[in-house]
Amino acid sequence: MLTEMTKSAPKRRTRAPKIVINADDLVHLEALAEGAMQRNPTLADRLLEEIGRARIVTPAKMPANVVSIGNTVTYRDESTGLEKTVTLVFPEEADITHQRVSILTPIGVALLGLAEGAVFHWDTRANQRRMLTVIRVE
Template identity: 40%
Template sequence: MDNNNEAIIISSLDLQRIEELLEQPQYRDAAGTASLRAELERANVLDPAKMPANVVTMNSTVTVEDESGGGRREISLVYPRDADSAANKVSVMAPVGSAMLGLQVGQSINWQVPGGRALRLRVVDISYQPEASGELHR
């Protein structure tokens, strides 16, 4: 399944917080902001309590597989203040982070890495999702 043309699923809390981020001067005109806004505008917005456990939400920890042969990696999708590449914490404002938001287990995204190499990343597992853990207002 490819997410490139499907509406993402996002919680109302994540939507509110990301929209607030996008209004901050450092993100308002940043690269990727327009595409993230477009995804948010067509997203299916759910109450956090109704979020399916197989959807990547903010602060989720997921295992992604590089379908191009690059193995698996566990990453956490976080807000910019918590981003830490050494700890595999990817900001939602980074292009790969914004592309992962709202993906479901089994869905894939195409991703260009620096240097022009193309990756196809598939979500294979969500080991932690705040909503599924009852942390609805984290």
């Protein structure tokens, strides 16, 4: 019976990169996720999942190379090779014409807490899966 169990194909699971969140942003992020639960439950759940698995640190211990609210981040889409630079902001400061991306967008949630060099999967609003790499955090 044991041999039958070992013959089954292992399930592939992509391990999510480690993330770090600034403790000063935590309450606001949780409130945003709770508020978005009615409008966009999938995105709200994703944000809450990211918060739940994050290491929460004081502002003094927040690494400079990790994406947090207010940081400018350059990332590369591995399928196209294109690089994009955006600033991660709270929704009230979002302005895509100035590359200010809300934390309440799929890419905003995906970027939160990632360090330079992290590779992650991102599902676009058109349900396309992309692999992105964080190049630089400023």
